[in-house]
Structure formats: structure tokens, C-alpha cells
Amino acid sequence: MADLTTSGHAPVLTFLGAAGTVTGSKFLLDAGARLLVDAGLYQGERRWRSLNWDSLPLPPDSLGAVALSHAHLDHCGYLPALVRGGFAGPVLATSGTAALAAIVLRDSAHLQEEESVAARHGGWSKHDPPLPLYTAADAERAIALIEPQAYGEAVRVGPEGVGGVGGDVTVAFVRAGHILGSASTLVQAGAASVLFSGDLGRTSHPLLLGRDRPPAARTVVIESTYGDRVHEQGDPDHAGLADAIRRTVRRGGSVVIPAFAVDRTEIVLLALADLRERGEIPDVPVYVDSPMALAALEVYRAAAHRAETRPGAVDAITALPDLRAVHTAEESMRLNTPGRPSVIVSASGMATGGRVVHHLEHLLPQARNTVVLTGYQAVGTRGRALLDGAREVKIAGRYVRVRAEVVSDPTFSVHADAGELVAWLGELPRPPESVYVVHGEPAAAEALAARIRAEHDCAVAVPRLGERVLLD
Known part of the structure; x- marks a missing residue:
């Protein structure tokens, strides 16, 4: 198992998912306290889905806390697998995400169990016997760990707050306008700060209040689902x-x-x-x-x-x-x-x-x-x-x-397109020093990275799966 502890006093950010593809969001921040931002399932191609069955390069019980950006399966659906592996810490989420994640996780567990039974009866699985990634009982234990938080309130992860594993880390959620409860996640780790965009909504959502302006952060991790395209402006009346x-x-x-x-x-x-x-x-x-x-x-x-x-x-x-x-x-x-x-x-x-x-x-x-x-x-x-x-x-x-x-x-679509993603980045009170482009197919991520380099004066990278970087 790889060593994912911090080097010296600099926090380490490890890209455990949503690197090279759209799904499977998992970002590990190790700053004494270990925080996992998102715990999503891989979806789509089999080569990515198979990663759902791989062990993480750290014991789940070493995590102090998990923070969920929103309740879509590719951001929260791995949580019961973490619990099955021994994680028992708090899961931070907005009230909207907490309510929706409970629904999503129960449904996911039901499907996992149902598909394993169908595979066994149909004989089309290469595993014998086919087993679910997690069960309904795992999902219920995961749901019980979710602690709803208000937008804008900083929560400490450490001995004086949630998690109790050391360190000086705070988490705060900012309205992202993607789905109900969706948030960008600001993490402060000593002098370091990193803002995870999560899935960003468009400037106007038909149902929800619009997203808030992002707070300042030295490092930004930004999604790129539509990083190489602009949404069609026609047909607003469907x-x-x-x-x-x-x-x-x-x-x-x-x-x-x-x-x-x-x-x-x-x-x-x-x-x-x-x-x-x-x-x-x-x-x-x-x-x-x-x-x-x-x-x-x-x-x-x-x-x-x-x-x-x-x-x-x-x-x-x-x-x-x-x-x-x-x-x-x-x-x-x-x-x-x-x-x-x-x-x-x-x-x-x-x-x-x-x-x-x-x-x-x-x-x-x-x-x-x-x-x-x-x-x-x-x-x-x-x-x-x-x-x-x-x-x-x-x-x-x-x-x-x-x-x-x-x-x-x-x-x-309620995903921000390339122009809206770059505009959101420009709304930060101060330009970030580093930007990491994730959560996109390779062409989309590279296209967004190139546009950010052209329009913003900061270091920009498209991280590899498993890559580790230091945060200043």
C-alpha cells in the first residue's frame, strides 16, 4: 500500500478519482487530518467501473472525515464501500445533499444487490459468485454518518471538531447551483487553502437559486465536464x-x-x-x-x-x-x-x-x-x-x-460550460496560484486547461490518476 502521509508540514493533495474521466470523484487532502472530498463511483466504460472494486491506497479508517459536494452517484456513491472498508467518521454535507444522498445511496445499494443476483442467475458475470460492491446495510451505516451543514459555516476537522485525528483543517460549503444542495468546498489547512468547484451549475437554474460567488483560495480544483464546448443558446422553450x-x-x-x-x-x-x-x-x-x-x-x-x-x-x-x-x-x-x-x-x-x-x-x-x-x-x-x-x-x-x-x-444541462467555468474562476476575489483541471474526458480537460492558461495568470495542470501535489 502506497504511503500517503504528508511530507514535512506541507499538506498533500492526492487525486484518487475523476482524473482522466468524468466520474469517480475522490480527492484526498492530508494535512495531519485526512479529509476525503467526495466519494464517488466510477461510471461508464468498464475500465473505469472496474476501479470501483480496487482498494484505495489508504485504510478507510484512517480518514478523519468525508466532505460531499453533492448527491450525484459519481460524487457520493462510493461512501458505503468506504464504510464497508472500516470508515466510521463524519460525513459533512449541506442539508439538501444529506437528504438526497440518503435516497441515492439506498437506491444504489438496491441496484448493486439486484444486479449481483441477476448476474448469478443469468450466468453472465465472470465472478463466481457475483457479489455486490456494497449492501443495503452498508448504505444505511453510511447515511447515519452524514452530518448536515449550513452553507458558509466553517467546520473544523481535528481534535477540537469533527474527525478527531489531529491537524488544523476547516471545511466550508458554497452554493454551486448544480442540483439541490450542491456546493463548492473550501478547505483551509493551516496557511494553505484549496477550493474544489464540485459540479458547477449554470448562471441560471430553472428550479434553484443561482450559485454564489466563489471565495478566495490559493489552489483551485475545477471540473471540466463541458470544458471543450459551449452550450447551445437556442431552444429555451424546448x-x-x-x-x-x-x-x-x-x-x-x-x-x-x-x-x-x-x-x-x-x-x-x-x-x-x-x-x-x-x-x-x-x-x-x-x-x-x-x-x-x-x-x-x-x-x-x-x-x-x-x-x-x-x-x-x-x-x-x-x-x-x-x-x-x-x-x-x-x-x-x-x-x-x-x-x-x-x-x-x-x-x-x-x-x-x-x-x-x-x-x-x-x-x-x-x-x-x-x-x-x-x-x-x-x-x-x-x-x-x-x-x-x-x-x-x-x-x-x-x-x-x-x-x-x-x-x-x-x-x-445544468452543468456550466467552458465559458461559464472560466467566468466562475474569474469571480474569485484574488487569482489562484494553481489550478487543477479534473472531472472531464481528456480532450475536455485539456481544452479547459489551455483556455485557463490563456486567460488567467496561474499554474494550470491536468493531474493523472493517483498524482500527488503539495499545497502551499
């Missing part, structure tokens, strides 16, 4: 989505919208509510087929009462005519032969798991149906294959023919 729904209804088909259960489902429903209000789409039932999405919607409703969402936005969703919640597996299966045109919003957003997979299995072979992709599709996912024009996709060990229409609506 005319493309409306056209796709109208075409599909005329054909007598169903529209399947793979959507992340957290935030993306709510934004899609808000757009559908607006289209119905303006008479742009016909009167068809809209099914939300994701228990996790339904639970997340309740969290958003609670957040509306705390004034964390834009006024009236959540009410507009719940007022959507013919909005139907699908709770049971039997109800979900019936949607594959609905008997009338309908819209099915179901997780996951990249079609990697969840109920949307069986909808695709049954509906993709029929030309009357449509699949609408609503956001970033990572390399190696079914969503990316569909986006790239695949004629077949593999589902449950078998290839399924793609005859349905596939439509992409990129206007749903």
Missing part, C-alpha cells in the same frame, strides 16, 4: 422536445426520457408542465417511473418551503395535468405496452441502470417510439451509444435493435 412528442403521439408511440432521478427529472417535468400550459404538446399521461425520482421530488418540495428553489417552480411541476407516479414494478412493466401514447420519465439518465433499461429493451425495437436524451452521456454508457447512432445496444446480456427515433435535447 421546441425540439415538443416536436418530438407531437411526432411520436401521431405515430401512436411512447416517448421515453431517461433522466437522472435527482434534479434532471424535476427540470424535465417543469419543461413538460410549461409546454402543456402553452398548448405545445397534446394531452397525454406523463409517468414518473422511478421511486428514487419520486422521493427526490418530495425533497425538492420541502426545499421550496425553505426558499431554496425559485418561487412557484415546484408548484408548477405538481400542477402538471395527468402526472402519474409509478411505484411498483408491476405498474412499471405495464408501461411497456401502455395502450395509448404517453411520456415516460425514468432513471437513470445515461440508461446504465434502473427501470428505464427495461423500457428501452421493449420500446427501442418499435419505430413508433422515441427516446429523448436530456444531458451529458458518458463514454461507455447506453445513452452515449444511442446518442452516437448505435443500431443495437446490449441490455441484460442480449443485443436489442434500435428502431425508435432518438432525439437529443442538450438544453436540459
Whole structure:
């Protein structure tokens, strides 16, 4: 096992994930107290997913604390595996992240267990017997460790605060405007300071309050999911989505919208509510087929009462005519032969798991149906294959023919694009001394790094997986 202790008195930052790819966010700060910022799962290509099973280069019980930027699986989904490995310290998160992470982790554990059983019965796993990465019990133990924090309050990690393993480290969260509860994470370690952007939202979110200005930090770790592109500015009224729904209804088909259960489902429903209000789409039932999405919607409703969402936005969703919640597996299966045109919003957003997979299995072979992709599709996912024009996709060990229409609506993205990322960096009260570009495919990370070098006078690097750097 590699030695990840500090060298002298300088804090050490180690990039344990989200380096060379978009997912698997894990950043270790060792400054006497060991703090892990994010504990995310790898998603997408098998070469990355296999890393979820590798042991971290440090004992999990040596961590003083974990800080979560937000509740998406690639930022929080490894937490139960940490607990399974012996971590028992506090997990710091905003109240929104705490509520949503509980939903996400329970769902992830359920899927882990379900997929291991399916692999065993189907005989398509190379492991004998196939086991889950973690169990529902591990997820519950992880959830019990989460300690909600307010935005802007510095929390000490060390003997006088949480963690109790020595050192002088504080953590504070700054509103990031990506999903409910999302935050940039400012860590102070003695004279050193490092700001982790987390996933940054756009300057205007349809549902949430906008992101706050970032605080000063000597070092910045910035995401680059859209580091090589600028979001399309057209179609703010989702005319493309409306056209796709109208075409599909005329054909007598169903529209399947793979959507992340957290935030993306709510934004899609808000757009559908607006289209119905303006008479742009016909009167068809809209099914939300994701228990996790339904639970997340309740969290958003609670957040509306705390004034964390834009006024009236959540009410507009719940007022959507013919909005139907699908709770049971039997109800979900019936949607594959609905008997009338309908819209099915179901997780996951990249079609990697969840109920949307069986909808695709049954509906993709029929030309009357449509699949609408609503956001970033990572390399190696079914969503990316569909986006790239695949004629077949593999589902449950078998290839399924793609005859349905596939439509992409990129206007749903709540990830900051290249220009917005650079602008956020320019909002720091003082220019940082060093910037590390992470959480992007190689081309996107390198493109953003080049742009930052051109526009800001600071050292810029795209770190390798496992690379260690000293913080001044």
C-alpha cells in the first residue's frame, strides 16, 4: 500500500478519482487530518467501473472525515464501500445533499444487490459468485454518518471538531447551483487553502437559486465536464422536445426520457408542465417511473418551503395535468405496452441502470417510439451509444435493435460550460496560484486547461490518476 502521509508540514493533495474521466470523484487532502472530498463511483466504460472494486491506497479508517459536494452517484456513491472498508467518521454535507444522498445511496445499494443476483442467475458475470460492491446495510451505516451543514459555516476537522485525528483543517460549503444542495468546498489547512468547484451549475437554474460567488483560495480544483464546448443558446422553450412528442403521439408511440432521478427529472417535468400550459404538446399521461425520482421530488418540495428553489417552480411541476407516479414494478412493466401514447420519465439518465433499461429493451425495437436524451452521456454508457447512432445496444446480456427515433435535447444541462467555468474562476476575489483541471474526458480537460492558461495568470495542470501535489 502506497504511503500517503504528508511530507514535512506541507499538506498533500492526492487525486484518487475523476482524473482522466468524468466520474469517480475522490480527492484526498492530508494535512495531519485526512479529509476525503467526495466519494464517488466510477461510471461508464468498464475500465473505469472496474476501479470501483480496487482498494484505495489508504485504510478507510484512517480518514478523519468525508466532505460531499453533492448527491450525484459519481460524487457520493462510493461512501458505503468506504464504510464497508472500516470508515466510521463524519460525513459533512449541506442539508439538501444529506437528504438526497440518503435516497441515492439506498437506491444504489438496491441496484448493486439486484444486479449481483441477476448476474448469478443469468450466468453472465465472470465472478463466481457475483457479489455486490456494497449492501443495503452498508448504505444505511453510511447515511447515519452524514452530518448536515449550513452553507458558509466553517467546520473544523481535528481534535477540537469533527474527525478527531489531529491537524488544523476547516471545511466550508458554497452554493454551486448544480442540483439541490450542491456546493463548492473550501478547505483551509493551516496557511494553505484549496477550493474544489464540485459540479458547477449554470448562471441560471430553472428550479434553484443561482450559485454564489466563489471565495478566495490559493489552489483551485475545477471540473471540466463541458470544458471543450459551449452550450447551445437556442431552444429555451424546448421546441425540439415538443416536436418530438407531437411526432411520436401521431405515430401512436411512447416517448421515453431517461433522466437522472435527482434534479434532471424535476427540470424535465417543469419543461413538460410549461409546454402543456402553452398548448405545445397534446394531452397525454406523463409517468414518473422511478421511486428514487419520486422521493427526490418530495425533497425538492420541502426545499421550496425553505426558499431554496425559485418561487412557484415546484408548484408548477405538481400542477402538471395527468402526472402519474409509478411505484411498483408491476405498474412499471405495464408501461411497456401502455395502450395509448404517453411520456415516460425514468432513471437513470445515461440508461446504465434502473427501470428505464427495461423500457428501452421493449420500446427501442418499435419505430413508433422515441427516446429523448436530456444531458451529458458518458463514454461507455447506453445513452452515449444511442446518442452516437448505435443500431443495437446490449441490455441484460442480449443485443436489442434500435428502431425508435432518438432525439437529443442538450438544453436540459445544468452543468456550466467552458465559458461559464472560466467566468466562475474569474469571480474569485484574488487569482489562484494553481489550478487543477479534473472531472472531464481528456480532450475536455485539456481544452479547459489551455483556455485557463490563456486567460488567467496561474499554474494550470491536468493531474493523472493517483498524482500527488503539495499545497502551499
